[in-house]
Amino acid sequence: MKKGIFLTIILLLLSLVSCQQKQEQGEAFLPSSKGNINDIAIVIDDVLWSGEVGDSLRKKLAYPIDGLPQEEPILTINQYSPKIFEGVVTQSRNIIVVSKGITKEFKHVENKYARPQNVFYITGYSIHEILDLIELHSETIISIIKFSEIQVVQQKMGKALLKDDKLRGVFLINIKIPDTYKYVAEKENFYWIKKDIPSGSSSLLVYQVPMGQIERGNDIVGNIVKVRDSVGNLYIHGTMENSSMITEEGYSPYFFTTKVDGKLTYETKGTWELQNNFMNGPFLNYVIRDEKNKRYLILEGFTYNPSNAKRDLIFELEAIIKSVHILE
Numbered sequence: 387m388k389k390g391i392f393l394t395i396i397l398l399l400l401s402l403v404s405c406q407q408k409q410e411q412g413e414a415f416l417p418s419s420k421g422n423i424n425d426i427a428i429v430i431d432d433v434l435w436s437g438e439v440g441d442s443l444r445k446k447l448a449y450p451i452d453g454l455p456q457e458e459p460i461l462t463i464n465q466y467s468p469k470i471f472e473g474v475v476t477q478s479r480n481i482i483v484v485s486k487g488i489t490k491e492f493k494h495v496e497n498k499y500a501r502p503q504n505v506f507y508i509t510g511y512s513i514h515e516i517l518d519l520i521e522l523h524s525e526t527i528i529s530i531i532k533f534s535e536i537q538v539v540q541q542k543m544g545k546a547l548l549k550d551d552k553l554r555g556v557f558l559i560n561i562k563i564p565d566t567y568k569y570v571a572e573k574e575n576f577y578w579i580k581k582d583i584p585s586g587s588s589s590l591l592v593y594q595v596p597m598g599q600i601e602r603g604n605d606i607v608g609n610i611v612k613v614r615d616s617v618g619n620l621y622i623h624g625t626m627e628n629s630s631m632i633t634e635e636g637y638s639p640y641f642f643t644t645k646v647d648g649k650l651t652y653e654t655k656g657t658w659e660l661q662n663n664f665m666n667g668p669f670l671n672y673v674i675r676d677e678k679n680k681r682y683l684i685l686e687g688f689t690y691n692p693s694n695a696k697r698d699l700i701f702e703l704e705a706i707i708k709s710v711h712i713l714e
Contacts (some may be wrong), residue, residue, distance in 0.1 A: 419479035419500035423535055423698050425462045427478035429471045434484060439516050440465075441486070445523035452640045453655030454668050458697040460528060479538070480531050482506045489543055490515045492523045494530065502538065504530055539705035553577060553592055554713070557683060562709035563590065571621055578621065586667075586691040588699050590706060593617060595680045600652070600673055607641050610673055612656050614686065616630070624660040631688075634659045634666065647711050650675040658688050668696050672707050685710060 421427070428435075428443060435443075448459035466475050468485070476499040487509040495505045506527055510516035540562060548563040552572065565577060567590065571578035576593040593650030598607050611633045633639060639656030652673040659666035669688035676683050687703025689696055 389566065395669055395684065401552055402449065416497060416499070416501045417477055419503045420474065420477045420478040422462070423539060423701060424460070424531070425464060425478070426480040426482060426531065427475060428463055428482045428484065429468055429475075430465060430484040432672050433560060434516075435465050438513060439484065439520070442517050442520045443482075446520055453657070453670065454696055454700070455666060456696070458695060461531065476500070478503075482508065482527065484508045484516065486510065487515070490519065492519050502534060504534055535701070536594050536705045539702055540709050543705065543709075548579070557592060557594060558713045559683070560711045560713065561706065565707055570573065573621065576617065578620060583691065583699075585694050588689045588703060589687065590703060591617070591686040591688075592684070594683050597675075597682060600682045606652055607639070607654070610652060610671065613684070614671060618658070623664060624663040626662050629660050629663045631658050633659055646672055646674050646708055648669050649712070665690060668692065668700055670700055670704055670707070674710075674712070675714055683712065
């Protein structure tokens, strides 16, 4: 009897291992997913897309992103009829399939037709049920897509990296920066790394300050703005006299608490401008609390790309910053 039970357990374990191996082998033969960063393919009937369901999807998944001077959607939506959901469309990196069905269901499947890939299924018996699922799960969808898109960008960056030995020596960090960026300023406790693009530039700043400069008076946001404005006054100047980079005074920056490299981090988004000049653009600032070294490590990305889209430039800078690892 015991021998029979033992053999049954062994067979079950072998079956599970075999299934897992088949799944891994299946994924290994999947094609590479396609699509621009932050794009999503929505597979939905034209009638649903033209009505309340389409309105809800656009409202919940393509709302204006915080911190940009011009309105840009958090995700770029491309709609496809189920009749043409085949071939290249199925290889999109992010897909939402919306349909009517017998049961109300939300499901997330990874690497179904390609890899890496997120496929979300939203099914409801009625319009009301579909709308309810969109309301309930839209932020989850965005979070999953953003997380995986950061990984995609970091993987692409990893193919050709700028040497970070200078930053490692001064700031005790490892960070993945594409070799399209170049060091343009190296000061004590301050580095400016920049990439030129046809219509402007993207920049990364790395510096550090004592903990007291951020925590003084419990005004975290105000102190962060003071620190970044003082850094701009010291190191980032325009061509005109008395022109330095400051936080745009007309709008309060967006402020969030998050974690980077497992450490408490203050995230600030807003618009920078050059005093006495007409240059401006978005910035993304991360202030990382490093208790071991009794400092705040600050990494900031900002871009100048007048009259052009800036979302994906800022997203690349976010991916760079989130690759940082503070050495123990």
